[in-house]
Amino acid sequence: MITFQLNDAPVRIAHGGKTLLQVLRDDLHLSGAKTGCGEGECGACTVLVDGRPVCSCLVVTETLQGATVTTIEALAWTPTGAEICSALARAGGVQCGFCTPGIVMAWAGRHRDDTPDDALEGNLCRCTGYVKIRAALEQAPCLPQHRGTVSGKADLSLQDGLARLAQNPELVPIAGGTDLVVRAGHALGALRLFSLERLDAPELHQVFWEDGNLVIGALMRWQDILHNPVIARFVPILRDVAHGVGSPQVRNAATIGGNVATASPAGDGLPALVALQAHVRLIHRDGCREMPVAAFITGAGRTQRRAGELIAGFVIPAKCLGQPQLFTKVGPRRAQAISKLSLATVGVPDDPAGISFAFGAVGPVPMTCPKAHHSLASGMRDDAHLNAVADLAMSEITPIDDMRSTAAYRRRVAGNLFMRHCRVLFSRTARRGGG
Amino acid sequence: MIGQSIQKWDALDKARGAFPYPSDLYRDRCVHLRVLRAGRAHARIVSINTNVARQASGVVRVLTHADIPGLNRFGLIAPDQPVLCHDRVRFCGDAVALVVAESEQEARHACKLIHVEYEDLPALLDARQALAPDAPQIGPDGNLCHEVDLGFGDVDAALADSAHVVRLTYSTGRQEHAFLEPEAGIAWRDEKQRIAITCGGQNPFADQKQIAAILGVPLEQVHVSHPPMGGAFGGKEDLNVQAHLALAVHATGRPARYVYEREESIGYSVKRHRFEVDVAVGCDATGRLTGFRAGLLADTGAYMTLGPAVLVLAAEHASGPYRFQASRIQGKAVHTNTGNASAFRGFGNPQVILGIEQAMDALAAKCGQNPIEFRVQNLLRGGDRAGAGHIVRNDVTLPRLIAAARNGPLLRAPEAETLRPDEDGRLRATGFAFVWQGFGLGAGAEPGSSVTLRRDANGQFWLDCSSADLGEGNLSAFQQIAASMLGCAAHDIGLDSGSTDNTNSWSTNASRSVVVTGNAVAKAARQLAVRIDAGENGALAETAHFAPDFPEKLTLGAPHVGYSYGIQAVRIALDTATANVTVEEVETWLDAGTVINPDGVTGQIEGGLAQGLGFALSEDLVQHEGRVLNNRFSSYILPTIRDVPVDVRVHLINHPDASNPLGARGIAEVGLTPAAPAIANALARCLGHRFEQFPITPEAILPVMENALS
């Protein structure tokens, strides 16, 4: 049995590998959350879980134990919800209206600083062109923020959890579920899921210092990374990565650990962690080990993670902290985009080239282009030399043609981004050196 | 009242999640459906074996062509599409078998247990090959689905005598409607023993006729209802879930529910026609237009759907609102195995406007003239002959719009072409297009609308019409029209609408609701008001019909009775590292005729604009051997809120249209059409290049840009 609060009343459901959206619509006959895509892209199914907007089509029941869920049916009758609904209706922000309940939820649960463009990245509307929605929401309120990172869902010590995973190799760990649920599709019910929310291990949810290095807990969600002041100050590249991950709904669920464990070539966290020369910390009932993220990822969708092992966090070396950092993601649109390619570049004072970089989505793993890197170490920084280095990098990456883009485009733009990053970073480091 | 923005009757319930959409409907003891699709472009069916599937858990019935009691074909113009294929499949989405089960999961599982043996046939995947002598034959009468040849005068001579001629060749994308609510509905046997279907659709009477034929029953035994739904944009005119629902109820006697998954909706539903277009446009040394020639090739896919009508509208509009000395517009719609194309907002005009509006900019440049001036001197005036050969009866009101547009920041002073990126590494440029878009169904195709207005015994008013509200708010506009004639508030008009039990107001499409049905509402309301003023007591009802008057007919579906006119200007930024285009600002000037609900009008323009941006820059199917690869929202790229500029302004400069008593113009499509040529013109300004494929992707721009910058 899974028990959670739904619209202020307790609900108990049998296990069953279902999504929250299926439970709401099929079992509880709450049809305010709509099915538009079933894969986290449209936001029509948005509900609040523990106060944050998420796509209910990506939330698996197993992760709901102890959670608080609010749907449009309840929110619409709160003063905040009523005001948002009425603002949208009055201003012509509702055409077919199929997207509207999701938009109300996303706006009500937004981060307090979010503009409509920030808050609604994950809500597709095919009718309005968003113009009247923006205008309506600019004046509309949001709910008071409650942004605790550790919820009251933990019922297992870390040791007990790891023991269970070690004993039951068929158990699949699930964090935010945003990769796993999409990949499982209709086969979701066949998986035996183990929710990592059950672990009583606050360090997995936090950023903390350790011997001058910074450790980022694997269960930190991208939305927390986006708004974390320590990250903004010392590893701003991860904030910039977070900014481009999916939408608020996705970021409110998706974790950095899940991003790396999935090891998708298009995963945006990967090149940044590789450029940061981060190490992944793996924990198992029988012990703990660390290795460079670059070594951990062995291929598209493949890592060195062993059965029963969890990613606990990422150790960012002191030398990269607070250094100039840049991340550029090139996608097919300006939000909610799967990368065609990306480039992460980090200033590293003790590196012979002065920087460390990795491309994403132009090879099976983040591409560090050793020849190009080596050639940079010569110290020459003029455009002609940088051009030659960019050419080398373009020859080292292995982009492909697929339905999203072409190898030729990816290769060429990789070179352009490389030039752009070098110009910016070298002028910044030069300024620092000079100052 | 007319002319005021009102809150639509259903807006608040929709926002609160309390409004039941077709996909929200259930009935007790519902069975669930899944359709087995061909998954191959062209093949002969050797055998269909459903034995294993029939035994699978939860399966109630597995239906094939053999279980269809009536006609195993449907189609809005001609019935040529099988409900369940018998001996041949002609596109990947062709339905082969229908599983009826206790749950969706079980139905899905059983689909995989159906064994179909196919013999693959050579597939025709390129419309340009369709009429080759050795091409595989797809349609019952070959691959030529429809042909038009319009125009007047000696175009060869006119072009030969021209000082300047611009020739453009391009193709357009197979745009997906991507309504947020996929195709969905339920059906059951109602208390009158009819098969009752409630689903998303655009014309209950057209559905009823097709379903009755499929079931082999009289019309009266089929009831169809279209409640307000989550969008349609033309994509719900053809049957989608209806026939399969009806068959399931017929076969099992139980209520049935069927909702497309998104993959099914993108992968197998109808699309905007891909066009291959060639145009040649000439002018003399003073900039006066001479000849216009267009060759249009529309890929209508496996079945006819509305292909002929789309082609005709495209031909009628291809030469734009301009005056030529001679013109010839030849078009063909052909069958292929690439899918199934039909109606989509704009209905052929977005495909052809790219020719004329790009050519106008290019010719202006050749003449050294300002592109606005160049267009102005060539505009049609009332009474002139348009390129397709018909007389445009009423004023072409673009001059009023031009005067306003010239005061806007984007068109005030067209800047010189520049190849210097701004500080942020982006090239910026503005571009614009003029647009005309006919409204109502064209000559010979427009049956007009009937509506009934009632006052019941309690004094409550009711509007009775069959129109479906797709989200654009036509029912709210009707309430406003009726209320203003009856002297009450819009929300005092109750709605009894959207079904075959209502008075027949025909389809919701072709920007016809307010112009055609709206005038019928006004007429009925006036009749009712007269009786009320005369002091009649008790229940009253007035039915009225309105159909526009067509002074001439070029061919079935053309010309239109009137046009709405607009100008759209964009400012774009082109990133010199990625070749990504960002649209930063859009301004539209529109003549919407008599406006009923201003927010409703601007909402249509803004929504159309967003779809136009998609058509211009990102939306197209990616296919492999006829299979759609990007059949999800993660790979079919719709504009998000960040892709539509914050700076979108719409100006209504209205001039009542003389074609109808209300003076209204249909405006539901005109916002989409001009976006792509405006963007193409802006890109030509910064790159000096005209692209041959739409959408214009960064992959196509990059080499051109690098060439231009080097």
Ligand SMILES: Cc1cc2nc3c(=O)[nH]c(=O)nc-3n(C[C@H](O)[C@H](O)[C@H](O)COP(=O)(O)OP(=O)(O)OC[C@H]3O[C@@H](n4cnc5c(N)ncnc54)[C@H](O)[C@@H]3O)c2cc1C
């Ligand atoms: C709409 C949408 C948009 C997206 N946009 C982006 C984007 O822009 N950029 C991007 O990079 N990604 C994107 N993603 C992918 C996904 O959101 C991210 O990869 C996310 O970080 C995954 O985290 P999660 O917690 O949801 O992982 P889950 O789905 O919970 O898990 C993914 C995999 O990792 C394993 N796993 C999870 N946590 C651990 C752990 N601590 N130890 C060991 N194994 C673990 C799971 O078993 C599973 O196999 C998007 C996804 C969706 C649905």
Ligand code: FES
């Ligand atoms: S249904 Fe589209 S995001 Fe959940």
Ligand code: FES
């Ligand atoms: S109003 Fe129709 S999708 Fe937003």
